[in-house]
Amino acid sequence: MKVAILGAGGMGEAVIGHLKQSPHVKSQVAFDVSDERIRKVRENHGVPGTTRLEDILSDREVKLVFVTAANHAHKELAIRSLEAGKAVMTEKPMANTLDDARAMVETAERLGAFFQVGFELRYSKLYTKIKEWVDAGLLGQVVSTHCLYCTSCYARDQWRNRKQEGGDTFGERLSHYVDLTRWWVGAPVAEVFSACPPIVVPYMEVRDNYHTTYRFANGAVSHITFYLNYGATFRGDPLADSITDLQLGDGHKLRYIVVGTKGAAETDVFYRRIKRWQFTDKPERMESDWVEKLTWTSKEDHFYYHNTTDQTLDIVRRVANGLPPMTPARDAYETMRLCFAAEQSAEIGRSVSL
Ligand SMILES: NC(=O)c1ccc[n+]([C@@H]2O[C@H](COP(=O)([O-])OP(=O)(O)OC[C@H]3O[C@@H](n4cnc5c(N)ncnc54)[C@H](O)[C@@H]3O)[C@@H](O)[C@H]2O)c1
Numbered sequence: 001m002k003v004a005i006l007g008a009g010g011m012g013e014a015v016i017g018h019l020k021q022s023p024h025v026k027s028q029v030a031f032d033v034s035d036e037r038i039r040k041v042r043e044n045h046g047v048p049g050t051t052r053l054e055d056i057l058s059d060r061e062v063k064l065v066f067v068t069a070a071n072h073a074h075k076e077l078a079i080r081s082l083e084a085g086k087a088v089m090t091e092k093p094m095a096n097t098l099d100d101a102r103a104m105v106e107t108a109e110r111l112g113a114f115f116q117v118g119f120e121l122r123y124s125k126l127y128t129k130i131k132e133w134v135d136a137g138l139l140g141q142v143v144s145t146h147c148l149y150c151t152s153c154y155a156r157d158q159w160r161n162r163k164q165e166g167g168d169t170f171g172e173r174l175s176h177y178v179d180l181t182r183w184w185v186g187a188p189v190a191e192v193f194s195a196c197p198p199i200v201v202p203y204m205e206v207r208d209n210y211h212t213t214y215r216f217a218n219g220a221v222s223h224i225t226f227y228l229n230y231g232a233t234f235r236g237d238p239l240a241d242s243i244t245d246l247q248l249g250d251g252h253k254l255r256y257i258v259v260g261t262k263g264a265a266e267t268d269v270f271y272r273r274i275k276r277w278q279f280t281d282k283p284e285r286m287e288s289d290w291v292e293k294l295t296w297t298s299k300e301d302h303f304y305y306h307n308t309t310d311q312t313l314d315i316v317r318r319v320a321n322g323l324p325p326m327t328p329a330r331d332a333y334e335t336m337r338l339c340f341a342a343e344q345s346a347e348i349g350r351s352v353s354l
Contacts (some may be wrong), residue, residue: 002061006077007069008032008041008297015066018312026318057084064319075100076255087114087319093171098340105329118330120311126304140262145222147177150253152231153201163205170339180334187218194346200229212342229254
């Protein structure tokens with residue numbers, strides 16, 4: 001099939017590379033509002049491009065599009081593509097407002113179209129391992145999770161700093177982690193409370209620090225702590241697929257603790273490890289034993305962390321075989337709803353019921 005990339009920046013170029021590995025992809029075409037980006041894609045990948053969206057929408061050979069443009073463009077690109085009869089993958093966050101995200105899902109549902117959102121951590125070897133342990137009952141019922149994420153801020157001129165283009169930080173930076181938490185806990189959220197300290201990065205138009213707590217309907221509680229300034233300044237992309245040893249101990253942290261009624265797990269991206277504990281109710285006391293530890297090499301970082309390769313290949317395979325998305329669009333919408341609720345709570349200074 002022919003596949004189109006809508007938004008030929010960093011993520012668009014990554015997807016172009018992944019698509020070259022798919023036996024289902026015969027050709028690719030790129031769309032971007034920037035001539036410069038189209039020129040780069042031709043030079044770097046030999047993929048032709050256009051600055052006219054209509055060229056893509058009217059091309060009947062294009063069956064699938066990947067929306068990899070800046071966040072503010074997702075809604076229009078996704079809806080117009082769905083209406084033109086294309087299967088659609090949209091990068092996270094779905095959109096910069098909940099109304100826009102809902103309009104996207106409703107369009108896909110009305111048309112019965114394929115629509116998957118880019119929560120590729122559900123393909124990550126690191127986080128699917130936790131899901132395997134949860135599904136196998138090794139942790140019991142997940143009752144508590146804590147995500148600690150410390151990174152460095154963007155350069156001053158980045159669209160991500162600007163509300164109109166990037167939307168709020170929760171959607172742009174934390175939607176992955178809300179999605180993972182929902183996936184592991186497996187229950188609806190009843191309430192969210194965000195307490196956000198004053199903005200630290202002087203040129204951010206949106207919040208850059210969060211202490212957010214979700215209370216699930218089954219009693220589980222999840223907390224996300226996020227600092228967009230504590231990690232030492234990266235010279236490259238803070239979310240680069242290859243996590244270098246230089247990042248160890250320099251303030252960057254991305255760690256999860258997941259506690260269940262029968263055991264617990266911990267993941268650490270920068271130390272490249274995942275551990276599992278088992279609880280045993282002995283006559284004298286409950287014992288906790290560390291029973292499993294997995295690690296990986298720097299060459300495997302991409303597959304253990306932001307596994308966009310397998311996500312892209314899986315989406316193409318699904319569309320080629322007439323299969324539904326890995327996760328229904330409604331489910332991704334639910335993650336977005338929780339992100340917007342966290343922002344709303346920070347805005348009003350009290351908890352939000354869902
Ligand atoms: N899943 C992940 O972990 C992950 C990682 C990085 C980026 N992303 C997402 O991918 C998307 C792109 O991010 P990026 O890092 O490639 O940013 P980028 O700045 O490198 O590229 C953005 C591109 O969008 C183009 N663009 C802007 N407005 C457009 C429009 N109206 N129509 C078409 N193109 C338009 C820009 O010209 C640019 O080429 C964002 O939504 C981002 O959140 C996801």
